[in-house]
Amino acid sequence: MSDDDVLVVWMDGIRVPAGYLYKADTGAIGFAYEQAYVEAGGLPLSLALPFDASEFPDGPARAFFGNLLPENTQLQRIMEREGLERHDVVGLLRHLGADCAGSVSCLPVDAPPVKTPGDLTSDYAILEDETLALIVKSLAEMRRLPVEVGDPSPVAGVQGKIALTRLRDGRFALPKSGMRVPTTHILKVPERGHGRDARLEEASALLAKAVGLDVSIPTAIKVGDYEALLIERFDRRVEGNIVTRIHQEDFAQALGFPSDLKYQRRGRPGRRFDVEAIVSVLDQTADPVGARLAFVTATLFNLCIGNTDNHAKNHGLLYATGATPRLTPLYDLLPIRQDNRYTHQLAFNIGAAEYFDKMAPEDMTAFLAAFGVEDVAGFVEEVVEPMVSRLEDATKPLRTSLKAFDDLIGQETEKLVDVFSVAIDVRERDAFYANPGGWGSGS
Structure with missing residues (x-):
C-alpha cells in the first residue's frame, strides 16, 4: 500500500489526526482511528464509527466517507480530469x-491540516452586489x-447552492483565496421557473x-430577477x-448507509431507513425520549404540509x-405534494402505509407504538390537537400569499384527523388537486 492509497483524516480543532482512510489492493477501503486522537478527547466521526472498534471495513467506511463527497459538478469534473470512478472514494x-x-x-x-476557525474581520473577501447577482x-x-468565484465550497454547483458568510454589517463574503475558514450561511437558488420554492420553504x-418544532428558519430574498433562500x-x-x-452527520451516515439508501423503498429489511432504524438512532442521542417525541411530531407536521421528502439525509445529528x-x-x-415532478411515496413507511392516501388508523397506531407511544388518545390530546390548532392559526395568512399551499395543508390535515379518528376542527378550504407524481424514486 503506497502513500497515495492512504489519507489522513482530521477533525477541525483537534491537533492530532482522527485516523486514517486507506484503499487496499482489492479496491476495498477501510478506516482506523488514531489512538492519540481518542486520548485527546476527540469525537467519534459517526455513530456508525464508534471508538470501541479498532478498525472499520469497507461497508461502514464507504458509507461515511462516501457521503462526504459533494453531489455537484465539482465531483464530475474531478472524475473526468483524473480518470477516477465514482466508487473510488479514497482517490476522489x-x-x-x-x-x-x-x-x-x-x-x-x-x-x-487546513481547516481553521475564521475571523470575520480579516479572513473573508466582500462579495460585491454585481458578483452576487452573477452567482x-x-x-x-x-x-x-463566475470565474472569479470558482467552487468555493462543497455545496456549490449544480444543486443551486453556495456557501457564504454574512459579516456583522450584513454584507456577504467568501473565504479569502486559499483559506479553509467556515462559512456562516448557505444561499439556495431554485432553478429558473421554480422561484416560488424559496417562499414555500420559508413558509x-x-x-x-409556529407549532413548536425546533427548525432552521431560512429567509426568502430577491437578488436581481431571481428568488433565493438564505439559510x-x-x-x-x-x-x-x-x-x-460544529461536527454533524445526517441519519444516513449515522446508520452506516450510503446516500442511495436514504429512502426506505431503496433498502431491504435490516438495512433500510425504516422506523426501526430511526428509533435506533434516536435512542443514541442525549435525550432519547425527547428525540422520539420530536421526530414523531415532525413526521406528523410533514404529513400536514405535504412534505414526503423527509429522508435520511434530511434528518441530522449535532x-x-x-x-x-x-x-x-x-x-x-x-x-x-405541490410539485408534480416527484413521487408522493413516503420517505419511510408509517405502519404498512407507503402513501398517506392509503394510511389507515392501525398504521398510525403501529407507527406510534414503535416510538413507545401506547396511549394514543392521550397523545392526540397532548400533541396532535395543539399542533393542528396552532397550524390552523399560522396558516391563515397563506390564504392570500400562497393559497395553493394553504389548500394543500387543509386537505392533508383533514386526512391526519381522519387517520386518528378524532373530531378536530379544520378550517374549510378550496379543494387541492395534485398529480400523483412523476417517477418512482425521485422525491
Missing part, C-alpha cells in the same frame, strides 16, 4: 477532501459559477416554528468575530457539546 477525496462539508477533512499523508443567475440557470419553516448554518458557532465549525449528539433543527422542509 485525495482531490476533494480538503473541502469536505462539516468538520472533517481528508488529506494526503504529508499535508498539514445567483448562474445557479438559477444551472451554469458554471414551511415558519409554520414548523443560517446551525453547524457553526460564532463567538465575537470568531467562527468555528455534536455541539460532546460525543453524544442531539437532533439538529429541522431543515429542507418543502411541500413536495
Whole structure:
C-alpha cells in the first residue's frame, strides 16, 4: 500500500489526526482511528464509527466517507480530469477532501491540516452586489459559477447552492483565496421557473416554528430577477468575530448507509431507513425520549404540509457539546405534494402505509407504538390537537400569499384527523388537486 492509497483524516480543532482512510489492493477501503486522537478527547466521526472498534471495513467506511463527497459538478469534473470512478472514494477525496462539508477533512499523508476557525474581520473577501447577482443567475440557470468565484465550497454547483458568510454589517463574503475558514450561511437558488420554492420553504419553516418544532428558519430574498433562500448554518458557532465549525452527520451516515439508501423503498429489511432504524438512532442521542417525541411530531407536521421528502439525509445529528449528539433543527422542509415532478411515496413507511392516501388508523397506531407511544388518545390530546390548532392559526395568512399551499395543508390535515379518528376542527378550504407524481424514486 503506497502513500497515495492512504489519507489522513482530521477533525477541525483537534491537533492530532482522527485516523486514517486507506484503499487496499482489492479496491476495498477501510478506516482506523488514531489512538492519540481518542486520548485527546476527540469525537467519534459517526455513530456508525464508534471508538470501541479498532478498525472499520469497507461497508461502514464507504458509507461515511462516501457521503462526504459533494453531489455537484465539482465531483464530475474531478472524475473526468483524473480518470477516477465514482466508487473510488479514497482517490476522489485525495482531490476533494480538503473541502469536505462539516468538520472533517481528508488529506494526503504529508499535508498539514487546513481547516481553521475564521475571523470575520480579516479572513473573508466582500462579495460585491454585481458578483452576487452573477452567482445567483448562474445557479438559477444551472451554469458554471463566475470565474472569479470558482467552487468555493462543497455545496456549490449544480444543486443551486453556495456557501457564504454574512459579516456583522450584513454584507456577504467568501473565504479569502486559499483559506479553509467556515462559512456562516448557505444561499439556495431554485432553478429558473421554480422561484416560488424559496417562499414555500420559508413558509414551511415558519409554520414548523409556529407549532413548536425546533427548525432552521431560512429567509426568502430577491437578488436581481431571481428568488433565493438564505439559510443560517446551525453547524457553526460564532463567538465575537470568531467562527468555528460544529461536527454533524445526517441519519444516513449515522446508520452506516450510503446516500442511495436514504429512502426506505431503496433498502431491504435490516438495512433500510425504516422506523426501526430511526428509533435506533434516536435512542443514541442525549435525550432519547425527547428525540422520539420530536421526530414523531415532525413526521406528523410533514404529513400536514405535504412534505414526503423527509429522508435520511434530511434528518441530522449535532455534536455541539460532546460525543453524544442531539437532533439538529429541522431543515429542507418543502411541500413536495405541490410539485408534480416527484413521487408522493413516503420517505419511510408509517405502519404498512407507503402513501398517506392509503394510511389507515392501525398504521398510525403501529407507527406510534414503535416510538413507545401506547396511549394514543392521550397523545392526540397532548400533541396532535395543539399542533393542528396552532397550524390552523399560522396558516391563515397563506390564504392570500400562497393559497395553493394553504389548500394543500387543509386537505392533508383533514386526512391526519381522519387517520386518528378524532373530531378536530379544520378550517374549510378550496379543494387541492395534485398529480400523483412523476417517477418512482425521485422525491
